[in-house]
Amino acid sequence: MAARKATREREREGDDLSPAHPLERLIFFSDAVFAIAITLLVIEVRPPHLPFHTSDRDQLVSLINLTPSFTAFFISFFVVGAFWAGHHRAFSLSKHWSPKLLFPNILMLCAIAFMPFATAYMGLNMGQRVPSMLYDAVLMITAILNIRLVKLATSPPVVDERADPLAIARTRARGWGVALGAAIAFALTFVFPPISQFGLMTIPIWLRLSIARAERRANATVRPS
Amino acid sequence: MAARKATREREREGDDLSPAHPLERLIFFSDAVFAIAITLLVIEVRPPHLPFHTSDRDQLVSLINLTPSFTAFFISFFVVGAFWAGHHRAFSLSKHWSPKLLFPNILMLCAIAFMPFATAYMGLNMGQRVPSMLYDAVLMITAILNIRLVKLATSPPVVDERADPLAIARTRARGWGVALGAAIAFALTFVFPPISQFGLMTIPIWLRLSIARAERRANATVRPS
Amino acid sequence: MAARKATREREREGDDLSPAHPLERLIFFSDAVFAIAITLLVIEVRPPHLPFHTSDRDQLVSLINLTPSFTAFFISFFVVGAFWAGHHRAFSLSKHWSPKLLFPNILMLCAIAFMPFATAYMGLNMGQRVPSMLYDAVLMITAILNIRLVKLATSPPVVDERADPLAIARTRARGWGVALGAAIAFALTFVFPPISQFGLMTIPIWLRLSIARAERRANATVRPS
Amino acid sequence: MAARKATREREREGDDLSPAHPLERLIFFSDAVFAIAITLLVIEVRPPHLPFHTSDRDQLVSLINLTPSFTAFFISFFVVGAFWAGHHRAFSLSKHWSPKLLFPNILMLCAIAFMPFATAYMGLNMGQRVPSMLYDAVLMITAILNIRLVKLATSPPVVDERADPLAIARTRARGWGVALGAAIAFALTFVFPPISQFGLMTIPIWLRLSIARAERRANATVRPS
Numbered sequence: 001m002a003a004r005k006a007t008r009e010r011e012r013e014g015d016d017l018s019p020a021h022p023l024e025r026l027i028f029f030s031d032a033v034f035a036i037a038i039t040l041l042v043i044e045v046r047p048p049h050l051p052f053h054t055s056d057r058d059q060l061v062s063l064i065n066l067t068p069s070f071t072a073f074f075i076s077f078f079v080v081g082a083f084w085a086g087h088h089r090a091f092s093l094s095k096h097w098s099p100k101l102l103f104p105n106i107l108m109l110c111a112i113a114f115m116p117f118a119t120a121y122m123g124l125n126m127g128q129r130v131p132s133m134l135y136d137a138v139l140m141i142t143a144i145l146n147i148r149l150v151k152l153a154t155s156p157p158v159v160d161e162r163a164d165p166l167a168i169a170r171t172r173a174r175g176w177g178v179a180l181g182a183a184i185a186f187a188l189t190f191v192f193p194p195i196s197q198f199g200l201m202t203i204p205i206w207l208r209l210s211i212a213r214a215e216r217r218a219n220a221t222v223r224p225s
Numbered sequence: 226m227a228a229r230k231a232t233r234e235r236e237r238e239g240d241d242l243s244p245a246h247p248l249e250r251l252i253f254f255s256d257a258v259f260a261i262a263i264t265l266l267v268i269e270v271r272p273p274h275l276p277f278h279t280s281d282r283d284q285l286v287s288l289i290n291l292t293p294s295f296t297a298f299f300i301s302f303f304v305v306g307a308f309w310a311g312h313h314r315a316f317s318l319s320k321h322w323s324p325k326l327l328f329p330n331i332l333m334l335c336a337i338a339f340m341p342f343a344t345a346y347m348g349l350n351m352g353q354r355v356p357s358m359l360y361d362a363v364l365m366i367t368a369i370l371n372i373r374l375v376k377l378a379t380s381p382p383v384v385d386e387r388a389d390p391l392a393i394a395r396t397r398a399r400g401w402g403v404a405l406g407a408a409i410a411f412a413l414t415f416v417f418p419p420i421s422q423f424g425l426m427t428i429p430i431w432l433r434l435s436i437a438r439a440e441r442r443a444n445a446t447v448r449p450s
Numbered sequence: 451m452a453a454r455k456a457t458r459e460r461e462r463e464g465d466d467l468s469p470a471h472p473l474e475r476l477i478f479f480s481d482a483v484f485a486i487a488i489t490l491l492v493i494e495v496r497p498p499h500l501p502f503h504t505s506d507r508d509q510l511v512s513l514i515n516l517t518p519s520f521t522a523f524f525i526s527f528f529v530v531g532a533f534w535a536g537h538h539r540a541f542s543l544s545k546h547w548s549p550k551l552l553f554p555n556i557l558m559l560c561a562i563a564f565m566p567f568a569t570a571y572m573g574l575n576m577g578q579r580v581p582s583m584l585y586d587a588v589l590m591i592t593a594i595l596n597i598r599l600v601k602l603a604t605s606p607p608v609v610d611e612r613a614d615p616l617a618i619a620r621t622r623a624r625g626w627g628v629a630l631g632a633a634i635a636f637a638l639t640f641v642f643p644p645i646s647q648f649g650l651m652t653i654p655i656w657l658r659l660s661i662a663r664a665e666r667r668a669n670a671t672v673r674p675s
Numbered sequence: 676m677a678a679r680k681a682t683r684e685r686e687r688e689g690d691d692l693s694p695a696h697p698l699e700r701l702i703f704f705s706d707a708v709f710a711i712a713i714t715l716l717v718i719e720v721r722p723p724h725l726p727f728h729t730s731d732r733d734q735l736v737s738l739i740n741l742t743p744s745f746t747a748f749f750i751s752f753f754v755v756g757a758f759w760a761g762h763h764r765a766f767s768l769s770k771h772w773s774p775k776l777l778f779p780n781i782l783m784l785c786a787i788a789f790m791p792f793a794t795a796y797m798g799l800n801m802g803q804r805v806p807s808m809l810y811d812a813v814l815m816i817t818a819i820l821n822i823r824l825v826k827l828a829t830s831p832p833v834v835d836e837r838a839d840p841l842a843i844a845r846t847r848a849r850g851w852g853v854a855l856g857a858a859i860a861f862a863l864t865f866v867f868p869p870i871s872q873f874g875l876m877t878i879p880i881w882l883r884l885s886i887a888r889a890e891r892r893a894n895a896t897v898r899p900s
Contacts, residue, residue, distance in 0.1 A: 022763065022767045025706060025766075025767075026763070027250065028253070028706055029709065029710055029759065029763075031250060031253055031254050032482075032706060033710045035254055035261060036257070036261055036710060036711055036714040037714050038258065038338060039258050039261040039265065039338045040261075040714065040715075040717075041338070042265075042338055042339055043265060043268065043341065043718065044722070047269070047342055047345040047346035048346065048349075048350075049350065050350055050353075052352070056353075056354050059350070059353060059355035059356065060355055063346075063355060063359065073339075078335075081331040084254065085331075088250055088254075102760055106760075109713075109756075110749070113717055113752065114748075116717055116718065117720050117722055120722040121722035121723065124722055124724040125723075125724065125725055125729075125734070127727070128725075128731075128734060129731050129734070130731055130735055130738060131734065134738065252475065253478070256475060256478055256482060260479055260482035260483045261482070263559075264483050264486040264487050264490065264563045265486075265490075266563070267563055267564055267566055268490060268493065268566065270567050272494070272567055272570040272571035272574055273571065273574075274574040274575065275575055275578075277577070277578070279575075279578065281579045284575070284578060284580035284581065288580060288584065298564075299560070302556075302563065303556070303560075306556040306559075309479065310552050310556075313472065313475055313476070313479075316475075317472045481703055481704050481707060482707055484704065485704055485707035485708045485711060486707070486711055488708065489708055489715065489788045490711075491788070492788055493715065493718065497719070497792055497795040497799055498796065498799075498800075499799040499800065500800055500803075502802070502803070504800075506803075506804050506805055509800070509804070509805035509806065510805055513805060513809065523789075524785070527781075528785075531784075531785075534704065538697065538700055541700075542697045
């Protein structure tokens, strides 16, 4: 009995060490910034305020006029959601804390925190060149900062030694999907701005190609015969 | 002494594995989005700013004029709170991570994050058809996305194998309560918009009926004699 | 070695059960709502925007004109901070989950989430009766909802059986401090609104009296000789 | 089987004790406030809304006119990020809960929560004396509250007894970096406001000097020969 209690004591002591586990806190803080940025997106869509006897038709028109802002909201919601999922995927392969994570992580979060501005600016001026370029540029920068952070989180000394090399290769490859899609959208703004955001629809293609390439490479490394 | 330290080391190593437990992070991120959306609701209620020597009466009138916005705030606070409680209930029965959760969860959070807009729009234009329809439509969509997510969280491979089948049946049944109440409210907007939101008051009835039906079914399955 | 591994396995299994520990999630969600409400307070203070060649004097004047909003911000920051500390104190004595916590907790959070509005309204119309009354009424309601929630969290089935009865008595007593201070401030708005918020300064007195009374009572119960 | 279940029960009981670990909750709440304050910074940058046929040039000009707001956003993002990192560093050396932490922590968070206002005010009136002085004063106050909090977190009874004294000395020394940089910037506003924020660029120098001094001292104490 006494031994058992002592064991539990020791276990709790070990537990006590973790309240401020540095890696957990970094992940937690990042989750909170992602969650706030994603939820603030809607704040920038201003609800119309019409007099009481407005006809249904006029109400509908005022709502339809917000389509660009809604579109920008939905695009950004899934873009930020995808970056969160990528962060989630990368850090599920990590295990050790390193102070080297701090700056690249805050830099990436800064780009994410800037998204509500870029989204609102694009939503208010949909189809124009400069707002679309700014939006796509922010996306590209975020994607590049993300690629760098994912690499750090899945490399020594941060990575979990028991993590599957194929999972690491796939997770790193995913980072390129958004970067390439944003680059295409950015290029399209020079041609015809109103359709440029369709460039982001190529992201799934780049994802698939990039992951397939990573898998081929990883297999080649693991089984070099 | 050395052995002791080694044991602690090993224990901490085990502990270290969990900082990024994927299911925990998903739950955490969802909690944060729910919390932000629910707290942002009030931001859309603009406080009146009157000159210093305004009479108490005029101050009261300006406050009473905000009644529609307050009503919309309170309805939405409890609606989002109920969705959070449903998410909480469903995931308390889950145990394993599955990447299949990612997209349905982010889709549901997107509907939740949209609530501050729908709420503010209804509050600013209370009693009109289009804002009420939009609000009820958003509620119905959220409820349907929620039903789907709850099903995923309480099915293999995510569900905890030891979870009580009756608790699962009850949790899934609850999802239908909000969906049906919102559908009634939506239908009422065609008849007489100013009273449509009372349709939401039927939610407790649907909840009870839906849970009772689930219990009957579950009992029939467990004891088929 | 094998046995050891099995033990660790079992421990991790136990750990796996907790990702969605219901009490932890409730606490977490509440913390997030408190944190967001407390940080949103400043959003309602609108920064002055003056032309570039404004004199230092005019800039200072525009800042000094914001004094009421700053005052309201600081009062509310510490009020919400105190409610958070009370929640923190109460739930540090709790241990078991009960679905009965859900509704009283969400009701209390609703009052907290309403604070940014009450604060901004008081800040914009400082010294007037109606805004001060609304603010103090919201405070009183929050305090009463808090007293009820603290009682629930420190009673069976939620309370930790090993919690010190004196600590429970003290924690419950604290709830009365804010309620009484807010009641004094509310009463003062009928007399002379501009000084009513000073009523909140009596909170520490009520706190001390209330805790002293609880301690006397608790001692009387524990040692009835 | 029964024994197995009993063991698990007891383990879970032990686990149940930690949901409301007071130090963890304090850290969590602080992380949330930091995350919200840092993400709200961008909300104060108002996106320009121009008519549809605005030329690219005019769009660019309207964006360039926001440079002061962008600058203020980026400065504050890294300043708040640095304070978070300092909080993170200090509490990674702490282990025990003490109610003495509550007030100094909430005071520091109050200064952090005020940053979005100070940032927006400086951004809207860049290069003017009063906004720059307010910003630098807020920074200095935050830095001083931070130094006090870091000291508390790395002293008994809060500090982890096994924490490296050199790490403690370094962590405490870091607090002086921001304080001195903000003091320089504050002093520069008296000379020539438009360049005063460059004073913040001296932070890394003070950091290095302060850490070097702490290391020399710590070495002198540890090895007094």
